[in-house]
Amino acid sequence: MEKQTIDRVAIVGGGTAGWLAAAILAKKLNSLDPDGVQLTLIESPDIPILGVGEGTWPTIRSTLQSIGVDESEFMRECDATFKQGAEFVNWRETPLKGSKHSYFHPLSAVFHSAYDFNLAPYWLLGQSPQPYDMATTTQSRISRLGLAPKKITTPSYGAIQNYSYHLNATKFADFLKRHCTQKLGVKFICANVIEVEQAGSGAISSLVTDTRGRVDADFFVDCSGSRAILLGQALNVGWHKIDDIIFNDTALAMQVPYSSPDAPIASHTIATAHEAGWTWDIGLHNRRGVGYVYSSRHSSAERAEAVLRDYVGAESEGLEVRKIPLNLGYREEFWKHNCVAIGMSAAFIEPLEASAIFLVEAAANMLADTFPRRRASLDYAGRKFNATFKLRWDKSIDFIKLHYCISGRRDSQYWRDNVAPTSIPDSLQEKLTQWRHHPPSKHDFDYAFEPFVLDSYLFVLYGMGFNTDLSANRSAFSDGEQALQKFAEIDKLSERLMAELPSHRHLLEKVYRFGFQTI
Amino acid sequence: MSTLVALDSQKHQSLKLTTDKSFAHAKTRHLLPVAVHEFAMAATHLPIVFVKDGDTGQFRACALTGLKPEQNLFWKDGGWLGAYVPESLRHYPLVALKVSEGGDSFAICIDEASPLVGRETGEALFDGANASEFLNRRSEAAVAWAQKNLITQSFIQRLIELKLLQSQSLSIRLNSGAPYELTGCYVIDEAALNRLDDQAFIGLKHGGYLAPIYAALLSLNQVQSLVRLAQ
Ligand SMILES: Cc1cc2nc3c(=O)[nH]c(=O)nc-3n(C[C@H](O)[C@H](O)[C@H](O)COP(=O)(O)OP(=O)(O)OC[C@H]3O[C@@H](n4cnc5c(N)ncnc54)[C@H](O)[C@@H]3O)c2cc1C
Numbered sequence: 001m002e003k004q005t006i007d008r009v010a011i012v013g014g015g016t017a018g019w020l021a022a023a024i025l026a027k028k029l030n031s032l033d034p035d036g037v038q039l040t041l042i043e044s045p046d047i048p049i050l051g052v053g054e055g056t057w058p059t060i061r062s063t064l065q066s067i068g069v070d071e072s073e074f075m076r077e078c079d080a081t082f083k084q085g086a087e088f089v090n091w092r093e094t095p096l097k098g099s100k101h102s103y104f105h106p107l108s109a110v111f112h113s114a115y116d117f118n119l120a121p122y123w124l125l126g127q128s129p130q131p132y133d134m135a136t137t138t139q140s141r142i143s144r145l146g147l148a149p150k151k152i153t154t155p156s157y158g159a160i161q162n163y164s165y166h167l168n169a170t171k172f173a174d175f176l177k178r179h180c181t182q183k184l185g186v187k188f189i190c191a192n193v194i195e196v197e198q199a200g201s202g203a204i205s206s207l208v209t210d211t212r213g214r215v216d217a218d219f220f221v222d223c224s225g226s227r228a229i230l231l232g233q234a235l236n237v238g239w240h241k242i243d244d245i246i247f248n249d250t251a252l253a254m255q256v257p258y259s260s261p262d263a264p265i266a267s268h269t270i271a272t273a274h275e276a277g278w279t280w281d282i283g284l285h286n287r288r289g290v291g292y293v294y295s296s297r298h299s300s301a302e303r304a305e306a307v308l309r310d311y312v313g314a315e316s317e318g319l320e321v322r323k324i325p326l327n328l329g330y331r332e333e334f335w336k337h338n339c340v341a342i343g344m345s346a347a348f349i350e351p352l353e354a355s356a357i358f359l360v361e362a363a364a365n366m367l368a369d370t371f372p373r374r375r376a377s378l379d380y381a382g383r384k385f386n387a388t389f390k391l392r393w394d395k396s397i398d399f400i401k402l403h404y405c406i407s408g409r410r411d412s413q414y415w416r417d418n419v420a421p422t423s424i425p426d427s428l429q430e431k432l433t434q435w436r437h438h439p440p441s442k443h444d445f446d447y448a449f450e451p452f453v454l455d456s457y458l459f460v461l462y463g464m465g466f467n468t469d470l471s472a473n474r475s476a477f478s479d480g481e482q483a484l485q486k487f488a489e490i491d492k493l494s495e496r497l498m499a500e501l502p503s504h505r506h507l508l509e510k511v512y513r514f515g516f517q518t519i
Numbered sequence: 520m521s522t523l524v525a526l527d528s529q530k531h532q533s534l535k536l537t538t539d540k541s542f543a544h545a546k547t548r549h550l551l552p553v554a555v556h557e558f559a560m561a562a563t564h565l566p567i568v569f570v571k572d573g574d575t576g577q578f579r580a581c582a583l584t585g586l587k588p589e590q591n592l593f594w595k596d597g598g599w600l601g602a603y604v605p606e607s608l609r610h611y612p613l614v615a616l617k618v619s620e621g622g623d624s625f626a627i628c629i630d631e632a633s634p635l636v637g638r639e640t641g642e643a644l645f646d647g648a649n650a651s652e653f654l655n656r657r658s659e660a661a662v663a664w665a666q667k668n669l670i671t672q673s674f675i676q677r678l679i680e681l682k683l684l685q686s687q688s689l690s691i692r693l694n695s696g697a698p699y700e701l702t703g704c705y706v707i708d709e710a711a712l713n714r715l716d717d718q719a720f721i722g723l724k725h726g727g728y729l730a731p732i733y734a735a736l737l738s739l740n741q742v743q744s745l746v747r748l749a750q
Binding site for chain 1: 578
């Protein structure tokens with residue numbers, strides 16, 4: 001007879017997903033207490049982690065704080081920098097030779113908060129002379145100037161402007177590993193899982209390793225990356241591909257040193273559109289991480305490498321390029337029997353909005369919050385988990401596709417294919433039709449856990465020059481006074497912040513040297 | 520603008536230092552660093568608060584001498600008011616700075632731009648290539664002061680670890696003008712102090728930290744003296 005309680009969890013995989021999930025679970029399920037759920041993480045000594053996810057969301061701050069990490073120490077050990085959003089370059093239309101245009105998708109919308117008072121219609125009616133991203137937030141202006149989101153006197157994890165981090169993914173996994181094993185009571189086994197043993201019900205009963213024998217557990221978390229050795233291989237759960245919607249299937253990554261020790265460090269990810277994809281450009285403390293995500297159906301590998309090197313410029317000479325195949329999509333189920341997949345094993349929807357780590361945190365949090373301590377609760381917890389994560393991934397796909405399908409670029413087959421109606425999910429088409437005459441409002445977002453909220457849609461739509469025709473409905477927007485006042489407040493606050501905030505690099509040097517106070 | 524440079528027996532050989540008992544260099548400073556050793560004495564004259572250094576974010580213990588930036592209510596009509604002169608004032612324009620972050624040797628630095636520094640009047644810093652008697656005395660005092668500061672830093676560190684500091688803005692109400700808040704000050708959290716478990720409390724006693732903790736708490740009554748001076 002199977003045991004009726006779930007007291008031991010085994011996690012397979014020691015990438016960002018594995019260690020982050022281990023930390024969140026160990027903390028919330030209190031693994032240090034002998035009566036708490038005991039966690040063991042198994043990692044292969046032979047299969048390296050992916051090690052490329054360098055962009056995070058602001059939720060990472062509360063995650064790190066809650067698992068007891070010191071912010072300054074984490075930043076130093078992971079070459080981390082502050083991220084205030086993303087700048088989208090050349091997405092709106094085909095750039096004229098030698099010129100470029102861009103818009104920001106900042107992490108905060110101070111004084112904008114479209115939930116309470118939506119400035120978008122007033123902006124559409126011409127009440128601000130500035131582009132949407134600059135008109136409605138201070139943060140776009142702050143990060144455009146290369147300023148930091150806070151000061152050295154701001155307490156750790158506290159913010160003046162909302163922020164997350166850019167980080168070295170390999171160092172981050174190492175850092176979390178030390179934290180988990182030294183402070184949170186997670187046991188670590190370095191071995192290859194070579195066989196998965198199942199009970200009659202199909203549930204997993206134990207894992208057989210090559211050098212450390214058999215590991216028994218009551219519940220299993222598959223963080224084995226794209227191999228998905230538990231959920232995908234042992235439990236045979238299929239992969240739902242999305243290459244009919246998002247065409248990118250390859251990434252080329254490169255590490256670029258700074259030209260001088262005091263070169264400015266961007267406090268946002270720079271995402272630049274190219275003929276068959278886009279490049280990311282992320283400033284860490286000691287180097288940049290740059291890469292090209294593209295569609296191999298629309299570009300040869302040689303051509304793609306040339307695009308990347310051309311973007312980086314002369315500095316790319318002699319630098320090595322790493323090629324990473326991408327298989328975009330998600331599992332048909334994320335949780336089956338007593339096994340859940342988190343990380344690349346569960347899903348991957350390209351890194352355009354850097355949402356993968358955020359969804360790892362969300363999954364680990366939900367697993368911990370709804371953890372089935374009794375075996376009988378497995379079904380219910382699993383059903384809930386599957387339903388919400390299918391929705392979250394579908395919503396992510398819609399939002400990512402939005403960036404491509406409202407672009408005015410037609411300079412290559414890639415961009416022409418991206419606007420084909422057959423490549424746009426119905427759920428997105430329906431919204432776009434509505435937004436042709438009504439600005440997006442909170443009522444378009446009915447689900448509490450949608451990863452991308454109203455403000456994000458507004459930044460992308462109006463940053464891309466999407467046209468919402470309000471001419472038939474002007475009368476509904478009669479609070480022009482209040483809107484003008486808010487636009488003016490944003491201007492005033494921006495001025496103050498510009499005078500007050502240090503440059504990004506300047507603050508980083510201070511954080512690395514002195515650290516933040518906790519209060 | 521202070522321009523601190525390490526003293527150099529070549530470059531600074533002919534420099535002289537005058538002594539200014541009015542401490543004019545502090546006339547626009549509303550915060551003056553104090554060491555934990557002087558808390559008891561300072562507390563009956565000046566409020567002691569903890570503030571973050573704008574440059575490093577690290578806490579420092581300071582006596583509050585004004586109710587707004589650039590205001591020093593203890594400096595009036597060309598002289599220092601009040602019976603207590605914070606020690607830090609007496610060392611100016613000399614400062615002892617650690618040579619390296621981890622090490623324990625100090626270099627004596629001087630604010631070259633200070634009006635107290637000159638070639639005509641005052642006491643000579645050097646006697647030929649050697650430090651003068653005067654400089655030796657002043658350097659020793661500056662090093663002793665730097666060491667007191669290090670002890671003050673460990674004291675503050677302990678307060679932070681025990682979560683005994685809390686941010687507090689001081690509400691200032693003067694007869695004239697609108698009431699306002701002086702922000703950026705941290706004070707000892709008396710309730711948290713009273714909640715400490717016995718072991719932690721005894722630890723403070725053994726560290727010699729109790730007297731300065733209570734001194735800092737009591738010193739807050741002196742905010743009223745500042746208000747009186749400001750009226
Ligand atoms: C080009 C690119 C850019 C990205 N950018 C971002 C970004 O900016 N932001 C973001 O949030 N995400 C980003 N991602 C996604 C992010 O990299 C991943 O979500 C993250 O690395 C998590 O990976 P993982 O831990 O699931 O898998 P991996 O890092 O692949 O780890 C798998 C682990 O499983 C172990 N393993 C595998 N098989 C076995 C076995 N048989 N036995 C024992 N152990 C085994 C391996 O040893 C390894 O430790 C990006 C991805 C790509 C490809």
